[in-house]
Structure formats: C-alpha cells, structure tokens
Amino acid sequence: MSENHTAPALPADLVDLYARARAMGIDDAHVLPYGTDVAKIDLAALNAPGSKADKARYVVVTAITPTPFGEGKTTTAIGLTQALTQRNKTSILTLRQSSMGPTFGIKGGAAGNGASQVLPAERMNLHLTGDFHAIAAAHNLLSAVIDNHLHHGNTLNIDESTITWPRVLDVNDRALRHIVTGLGGKVDGVTRQASFDITAASEIMVIMSLATSLKDLRKRIGNIVIGRNYDGDFITAEQLGAAGAMTVILRDALAPNLLRTTEGTPVLVHTGPFGNIATGCSSIIGDLMAARSGGYVLTEAGFGADMGAERFFNLKCVESGMRPHAAVLVVTVRALKAHSGNYELRAGKDLPEEMLQENVDDVRAGAVNLLKHLDIVRGFGMEPVVAINVFPTDHTSEIAEVEKIAREAGARVAQARPVTEGGAGCLELADAVIEACEAAQGSSPARPLYEAGQSLREKIEAVATMYGAEGADYTPAAAKRLDAYEKAGFGNLKVVVAKTPLSLSADPSIKGAPTGFRLPVREVRLAAGAGYVYAICGNLSTMPGLPSHPAAERIDLDIETGEIQGLR
The missing domain is CATH 3.30.1510.10 (Domain 2, N(10)-formyltetrahydrofolate synthetase)
Structure with a gap:
C-alpha cells in the first residue's frame, strides 16, 4: 500500500522571499535562496518574458556634502521606497553592499536605521552571500x-x-x-x-x-x-591568461541579492564600490532587474551629488542606458550648520553641544552648499526634489528655513522622518517624487557632463569646474601618465575624480561652496576594465586605517543565543 506524503510547509520567511520576487515580476524558478531570508536572483530572469521595464520610473537618491557622521541618505531612500509602497506603487530599492572595513572601523553598518532598515541587517553588513x-x-x-x-x-x-x-x-x-x-x-x-x-x-x-x-x-x-x-x-x-579563471570565480557573484526593508518592500543589494575613490553606485544588473517590475526603481549614489551622482550620470547611466526620471537630494539641518564653517566635527566624536542649539543664521550661512548641489543636479538636466531628513534635535524654525531656501531656489521640497516613522514619515516625500516623475511625462531629461570624444584633461576639468574650481593642476607624474594613456588609445575612457567626500574641493576642511580654487591631481591611474581613468586628488588612501577604538572592539556573539551584539 502506498502512503500519501504531504510536503512540509515552507518557512514564513521563505514564503515572503518568493512573494517579494513575484512583486518584481520574477518567477520562483529564478529565486535562489540563501537560507530563508536572502536570495540571489538568477541572471536568466533579466531576459525572461513579461518585463514591464518600459513603464518603470527610475529615481536616484543623492545628497549635499555630508558631515563625517553621514546624513541618512540610505535611511531616507529606504523610508521613501516604503512610502511609495504605502501609496500603492510598486517600489524596489537597489543599494550597495556594505564593506566590512567600515563596519569594523568608524562608520559601522550601512543597513539604515530605526523604522527604515534593510533586513536581515546583520547579513547585509557581514559579507551577505560572499560576493565581496x-x-x-x-x-x-x-x-x-x-x-x-x-x-x-x-x-x-x-x-x-x-x-x-x-x-x-x-x-x-x-x-x-x-x-x-x-x-x-x-x-x-x-x-x-x-x-x-x-x-x-x-x-x-x-x-x-x-x-x-x-x-x-x-x-x-x-x-x-x-x-x-x-x-x-x-x-x-x-x-x-588569468581572465577566464577570474570570471569563473565571479560567475555566481554577478547575480544580485534580494533582501527586504523593515516594512517588507523588496531591496536588491549588489556590489559596493567606494564613493570617494570609485563609482559609489550599486550594480547596473540590480537596476535592470528591478526595472522589470514596471514600478518605481530607487537607487542611491554615494556621498554628495558632486561624487556619487556625478558618477551615476557620467558612468552608470551611460553604460546601462537607463535614465532617471527624478533625483532626490537629501539635506539635514546639522550638515547645513556644519557648512557655516562655525563648527569642527570629527568622526567618532559626538556633535558639539552648541551645534544642537537653535541657530537659523548658521543654517542660512551653510545653505550655500545646498544651493550648489541643486546647481550640480540641474547640470545633469534634472530638477531635484529636496528631502529634509529631520532629526529629533532639529528645531522647527531651522526646518522651516531649509524649506524656504529650497522653494526660493525653485525646488520641490518635503520633510522626511524615516528613522522614527518609517514609510509613514516619508509620505510627503513620496508624493513629491511621484509628482516629479509624472512631470517628466515618461521621458528623462538626464544627460552626462562630458562627451566621449573629449580629452582626459577636458573631462577631468569639466568635473573640477562642476565642483566650483577654476581648473585642475597636475603633478609631473600625473601629466606624464595622462599623455601615455591618450597615446595608447585610452583617451575615450570616462574619468573618476577621487577626492574627499567632506568638501566640494579636495581639502576636507573647506566647507560651504568654495570657488576660485584649483583641483590638485597628484596621481592618475588606469582602470581600463571598468572603462575609466581616475585622478587621485589630495591626501586620499585606497586602504583605510582603523581608529584608536574601532567598532570591532564592541562586536561580539552571545554564545547562549547566537545573536550578534554591538553591530550598528
């Protein structure tokens, strides 16, 4: 006699994982679970029938020049995608994967905060599916x-x-x-x-x-x-003779990783190039995969609009063929106060007590940085939506002043409270983004800053001029390498300017919106596989160091429960 066997029920997390993929228009057959709460999406899904990519609305989230503490750009992007979902819009967020260097150093994790996080946060911050x-x-x-x-x-x-x-x-x-x-x-x-x-x-x-x-x-x-x-x-x-074996190692890592937000909205996490010395954007494949849904595709560009957004428009969009319909510019009261030049901020130290006091004059003085970033975004053909990421220590008068300045500059502006209220705290911002996308009428006005036929020096100086510089100065070694690259046929490549993210200049101590300076290019390197030449400016290292008391000292494992402690 044969027996009837009932298949065991799938864990709830795994059921949700498949449901999130279906919301993106991805069949179960293309979902490759890693445990019950993370999956890779098979690259074959890119070419599967049923794509609605032509109906997708593409949104880039960038920011003004940040403080060493960061201004919650990722958290705001997470809150915004949750708010769009609450507005009954299909919404998918694409983010970079966290590097364990900053996680164990000063910065900590990069999975958002409070009511707007990517889950599981621990896996997001600790090597995820092993791509790194x-x-x-x-x-x-x-x-x-x-x-x-x-x-x-x-x-x-x-x-x-x-x-x-x-x-x-x-x-x-x-x-x-x-x-x-x-x-x-x-x-x-x-x-x-x-x-x-x-x-x-x-x-x-x-x-x-x-x-x-x-x-x-x-x-x-x-x-x-x-x-x-x-x-x-x-x-x-x-x-x-190494390229074939290298590609074999990377084959599985090229598939993006599916996670979720605190409120269950799908998130594709894939690749993690640094924003100061590389492109600072998540993968093209992740964005293409998200666009299949025909909904809102939100992606973040690292640091300020002078860095991540510049590379987003000049490199990522040119390579992918995708063009954004809206650009969100995240600003905080504390960052504007920092750009007044009246405060000294240090990574790993608390904000100065006086910076938390009500001071509209400092907000107004630092607003030159906001206005400059509005100009930068507009230089790419986009009309930005200003998102004020509100902190509990902000004063009503200060927030009102930011709104006034943004509106007088002709920008849409909305408050956001992603940490304390999640998607509900970003509904005003979601409405502004929907309005901006509808104003685009299905087409994108986005354009790159320079053309492929320009020389490498012309491209570098186009970026420098965008910062507010009068031009660029090259060390003899940098000039010699540029000449060699041009002579060898690499002059058609794009450029990346590697510099501090804490200033529009190459000097992190210079705040606001400086002008009249020159960009000091001390070294240039060739990244022919990536398709660009990068100019290293100022005192910048491609291997960070640890602080005197790194975050690693606070991270441990509860042996009884197996839970990670101290990771932030």
Missing part, C-alpha cells in the same frame, strides 16, 4: 598570476616597476598600504614593492557594478591593465 570574498579572490588570483609570471621567466617582459595591480582585503589595515613581496629565497618569488587596497576599491568591484551580462563581465576582466612591458606597451589580464 569572490571579488577579493578573483582580484588576488590576478596578483598571484602576475608574480608567478615574473618568477617563471617573465616572457611578456613586464617592467615590474610599472605594475599597478595591488592585492585587496575587506578589512581596514594601514600596515598593508606599502609592502614588499617575495622576501626569502629565490623559490619564494621576485622581491618587489607592492600594496593592498580595500576590496571596495578594487577595479573588479567597479567592473561587477558596471557589467550588464556575463559576456560583458568576461570582456571587461580581460581588458584590465596591470602595468607595462619594457617597450612601454600595456599588459592585460587577458595576455596573462
């Missing part, structure tokens, strides 16, 4: 292949003094900024100077964020330039 580790492994495989090639006779005649490919690690570790490899006997490899970057600064991280398919990823990996030979020719990962 895959990127580090692929990156370091190329490093190993380079040194192995040198050790076994160097048939490509690589000039080891020109090698620019470092190793990477997803931990802040200043002791690795400058190292010597190959110490020991001859069997231990060629002795040479080398370095480490943090994984989020890896060119492969940017390549993953800009790739539109596995085929595109493979091509970009092969185009990576690691240095030059003694004849001055550039040497690629393809020539070293």
Whole structure:
C-alpha cells in the first residue's frame, strides 16, 4: 500500500522571499535562496518574458556634502521606497553592499536605521552571500598570476616597476598600504614593492557594478591593465591568461541579492564600490532587474551629488542606458550648520553641544552648499526634489528655513522622518517624487557632463569646474601618465575624480561652496576594465586605517543565543 506524503510547509520567511520576487515580476524558478531570508536572483530572469521595464520610473537618491557622521541618505531612500509602497506603487530599492572595513572601523553598518532598515541587517553588513570574498579572490588570483609570471621567466617582459595591480582585503589595515613581496629565497618569488587596497576599491568591484551580462563581465576582466612591458606597451589580464579563471570565480557573484526593508518592500543589494575613490553606485544588473517590475526603481549614489551622482550620470547611466526620471537630494539641518564653517566635527566624536542649539543664521550661512548641489543636479538636466531628513534635535524654525531656501531656489521640497516613522514619515516625500516623475511625462531629461570624444584633461576639468574650481593642476607624474594613456588609445575612457567626500574641493576642511580654487591631481591611474581613468586628488588612501577604538572592539556573539551584539 502506498502512503500519501504531504510536503512540509515552507518557512514564513521563505514564503515572503518568493512573494517579494513575484512583486518584481520574477518567477520562483529564478529565486535562489540563501537560507530563508536572502536570495540571489538568477541572471536568466533579466531576459525572461513579461518585463514591464518600459513603464518603470527610475529615481536616484543623492545628497549635499555630508558631515563625517553621514546624513541618512540610505535611511531616507529606504523610508521613501516604503512610502511609495504605502501609496500603492510598486517600489524596489537597489543599494550597495556594505564593506566590512567600515563596519569594523568608524562608520559601522550601512543597513539604515530605526523604522527604515534593510533586513536581515546583520547579513547585509557581514559579507551577505560572499560576493565581496569572490571579488577579493578573483582580484588576488590576478596578483598571484602576475608574480608567478615574473618568477617563471617573465616572457611578456613586464617592467615590474610599472605594475599597478595591488592585492585587496575587506578589512581596514594601514600596515598593508606599502609592502614588499617575495622576501626569502629565490623559490619564494621576485622581491618587489607592492600594496593592498580595500576590496571596495578594487577595479573588479567597479567592473561587477558596471557589467550588464556575463559576456560583458568576461570582456571587461580581460581588458584590465596591470602595468607595462619594457617597450612601454600595456599588459592585460587577458595576455596573462588569468581572465577566464577570474570570471569563473565571479560567475555566481554577478547575480544580485534580494533582501527586504523593515516594512517588507523588496531591496536588491549588489556590489559596493567606494564613493570617494570609485563609482559609489550599486550594480547596473540590480537596476535592470528591478526595472522589470514596471514600478518605481530607487537607487542611491554615494556621498554628495558632486561624487556619487556625478558618477551615476557620467558612468552608470551611460553604460546601462537607463535614465532617471527624478533625483532626490537629501539635506539635514546639522550638515547645513556644519557648512557655516562655525563648527569642527570629527568622526567618532559626538556633535558639539552648541551645534544642537537653535541657530537659523548658521543654517542660512551653510545653505550655500545646498544651493550648489541643486546647481550640480540641474547640470545633469534634472530638477531635484529636496528631502529634509529631520532629526529629533532639529528645531522647527531651522526646518522651516531649509524649506524656504529650497522653494526660493525653485525646488520641490518635503520633510522626511524615516528613522522614527518609517514609510509613514516619508509620505510627503513620496508624493513629491511621484509628482516629479509624472512631470517628466515618461521621458528623462538626464544627460552626462562630458562627451566621449573629449580629452582626459577636458573631462577631468569639466568635473573640477562642476565642483566650483577654476581648473585642475597636475603633478609631473600625473601629466606624464595622462599623455601615455591618450597615446595608447585610452583617451575615450570616462574619468573618476577621487577626492574627499567632506568638501566640494579636495581639502576636507573647506566647507560651504568654495570657488576660485584649483583641483590638485597628484596621481592618475588606469582602470581600463571598468572603462575609466581616475585622478587621485589630495591626501586620499585606497586602504583605510582603523581608529584608536574601532567598532570591532564592541562586536561580539552571545554564545547562549547566537545573536550578534554591538553591530550598528
């Protein structure tokens, strides 16, 4: 006699996971669960029938120049996507994945706050599905292949003094900024100077964020330039025979990760290039996947509009072909007070007590930074929606002054309270975004800042002028490299200006909206696989260090319950 067996019921979290994917127009067959609360979305879903991408409304969330504390841009984006859902709009948020370097350093996690978080927050902040580790492994495989090639006779005649490919690690570790490899006997490899970057600064991280398919990823990996030979020719990962194996390591990591907000709205978390030294945007694939729903696709661009949004318009949108219908500019009272120049803020320290006192004059003085960022966003063809992220310490008169300044500048403006009220606290902002998207009438006015045919110097100076600079000054070494890149045919690439996020200039101590300065370019590097040349300005490191008392000291595990403690 045969027995009837009833299939066990799926855990509630897993049921919700599949339901969130269906809300995005993604079939169950394309959902690849990692546990019961996170899933990867199979890349095959991109080309599955039923896409409504032509009806999607694309919204970028950026900000004014932040303080060292951050201004809650991610939290505001989470609150906004929840509010759009409350307004009965299909809404999907796409975000970068957190790097463990800042999580264990000063900044802490990046999963939002209070009533507007990405869940599960612990997994979001602690390597999630392992994508960062895959990127580090692929990156370091190329490093190993380079040194192995040198050790076994160097048939490509690589000039080891020109090698620019470092190793990477997803931990802040200043002791690795400058190292010597190959110490020991001859069997231990060629002795040479080398370095480490943090994984989020890896060119492969940017390549993953800009790739539109596995085929595109493979091509970009092969185009990576690691240095030059003694004849001055550039040497690629393809020539070293490493590109295929690197792509194999990255195959599964190219699929975006599905999480949710506190209120259950879908979130696609994928890639995490740093905003000061890289592109600061989540992946194109994540945005394309979200657009299938035909709803509102919200994405965040790192730091202020001078950084993340500039790279969003000039790189990400150009590569993806997607154009935003609205741009949200997050502002806080405390950031405007900081831009008055009357306060000194330090990461890891509390806000000065006097900064919490009512002072409309300081808000008004710092508003030059807000006005400059409105001009920057408008320079890309967009009319911004100003989102005032309200903190409990803000005073009514100060908030009113920000609203007045924004309206007098011709911008839509709305208050937002994502931390304390979640989606309900962002309904006014959601209405303003809906209005802005409807005003676009289905088409996007967005445009890049420069054209591909301009020279690298012209592109860099276009970005510098956007900041308010009169132009750019190059060290002899930087000028020589720019000339070499142009001569070798890389002049058509885009540019990234790597600088401090704490000022519109390259000097973090200069607040407000400075003018009359020149951008100091001390070094330029080639990221041919990612498709850009980046100019490093000021005192900027691609491997952060830890503070005297890093967040890692406060993080532990409750052995009895298994719960993580101290992670924020």
